[in-house]
Amino acid sequence: MPIPQRRRLVTAIPGPISKELMSRKAGAVAAGVGTTMPVFAARAAGGIVEDVDGNHLIDLGSGIAVTTVGNSAPRVVEAVRAQVAEFTHTCFMVTPYESYVAVAERLNELTPGTHDKRTALFNSGAEAVENAIKIARAHTGRQAVVVFDHAYHGRTNLTMAMTAKSMPYKHGFGPFASEVYRAPLSYPFRDEVDGPTAARRAIEVVEKQVGGANLAAMVIEPIQGEGGFIEPAAGFLSALIEWCTANGVVFVADEVQTGFARTGDMFACDHEGVVPDLIVTAKGIAGGLPLSAVTGRTEIMDAPHSGGLGGTYGGNPLACAAALAAIDTIVEDGLTARAREIGTLMLAELQRMRAVDPRIGDVRGRGAMIAVELVRAGTSEPDADLARAVAATAHAAGVIVLTCGTFGNVLRFLPPLTISDGLLAEALEVLRDALTTLA
Known part of the structure; x- marks a missing residue:
């Protein structure tokens, strides 16, 4: 060191x-x-x-x-050093480069599930969450989004609406985006309810307040981050995803904080064998450089029209080089x-x-x-x-x-x-x- x-x-x-x-x-x-x-x-x-x-x-x-x-980390430093000597930016939407594709390929391979997948790269966790909602809405033709008590999803207008905690994240910054609804979470320390029972409680709220036919996406952190590192009781996530599948709702796992080996699995969903339709990643993805991603089922990811996803800096080549090196470090070490x-x-x-x-x-x-x-x-x-x-x-x-x-x-x-x-x-x-x- x-x-x-x-x-x-x-x-x-x-x-x-x-x-x-x-x-x-x-x-x-x-x-x-x-x-x-x-x-x-x-x-x-x-x-x-x-x-x-x-x-x-x-x-x-x-x-x-x-x-x-x-x-x-040594691999990250060397990868960024080599990339910055070649070029720092072209915008993938103008003249693309191989490292963006390589990061997408690695995420398609590593994220939960063996189904066919596609990935889009962005800059921050909040930006990726917003794009996951865009993708879900384009796929389903519906508008409503369900999130959970104690959730944290970001500081943009939509993700502030999705975030539960007022201070310091929401206070004084409204009005917020509409069509966001909140369901009760499984919080074992405070509710002492088993996972399937807690899921039924949440689903009952969703069905009464929103209705499955109106719901584009259900978004949840497999372990809550800012909300208090709350790990839902076993069976909670699997019951939710079963309901989403039955009702044509896109199940989105926000693994911005839990992803990339943080919880002892490559992704927290792996612990219960939960396979989300879309998974959002950021934070640990690139060893300290700003990068985020949405990865998911091809038929869902490909729903937005050409040009509907992207951004000037999304998948910047320096961040992509760092991500490939960070993933190699996680796997090889x-x-x-x-x-x-x-x-x-x-x-x-x-x-x-x-x-x-x-x-x-x-x-x-x-x-x-x-x-x-x-x-x-x-x-x-x-x-x-x-x-x-x-x-x-x-x-x-x-x-x-x-x-x-x-x-x-x-x-x-x-x-x-x-x-x-x-x-x-x-x-x-x-x-x-x-x-x-x-x-």
Whole structure:
């Protein structure tokens, strides 16, 4: 690794250079662009982010599940370096290039299901979600879209309507796109309902409020991201997709955060053998470069007219080169298995903490997508203040920790799959000390 893989604090967090840069940020960057930590990155590799003051921070965020293969992964760096020397952009819709086709071929091969598939490339997860809706509407001739409680799908107008959480994503930004409806999710920690029963509850809402004949698409994250890393009970997803198939509804899996080995399978849908009609991917797809995709059944993907899909930067050649290298890294370095190892290590230690701390209401997740839901001791009442305090204490100790959840009370862990066991153990020790300090 080009950076020593150890936590090191040489200044308080933030240090003097970061403070100076935060002052410049305040004078130059729109106030609506917030930051989790008041430190500026200088370098990153493996499980460490080095800030401009020389502090080495343990990375449990991966840029929100983006640097899954590690920051500046060698194959990715080399692929981008080679591509930028050839050309940086032509627009695939003007003069196409082979790497776009190669990424589409890899996604068609790797995503769930053996049916014939096609792929279109875009820039961000939200953009890909919007295009999945366009494709579903073109295929079905219907307009309505169903999403779920606690969902997060993006920050554009349509995806804000699809997102459940008001602050900070929706507040003050309406009116939103119409024909978006919300159904109840399976949330095992809070509803204690089995998957098929929870699915029947959701389907009943959909049938009463929307009607299958009006519904173009049902969109769901196989494990909720911003909503709190909620993993639906077994059988929930399969029951939903069975209903969608029977009613001619396009089932869309939003795997923007769960995709590309993050959950211990190449895609989270693989865990239950669920095969979506369309799958949306982004984040970990290209090792840190902006790229997203919609992949799905050929007869659905080919429904829009020629020219109806695309965009100036969609499938940029640098991002495509990075994606091919990132996928090679996942496959050749066995990173799905590594994600499962990380999950085993983290879940075991977090469950030990839960056994002695009644403020830890739930520990959940798969692979390297793990969460702790914090509550007021002896209850299931969300404790967002504690989550913020624990994260802030960890930040001050040099560990990057993110929060999430509809109630703001969930600590989420998304380490790069190249992180060492030693760094994970040290980060969890910092977390334990933070909880003890805040007892």
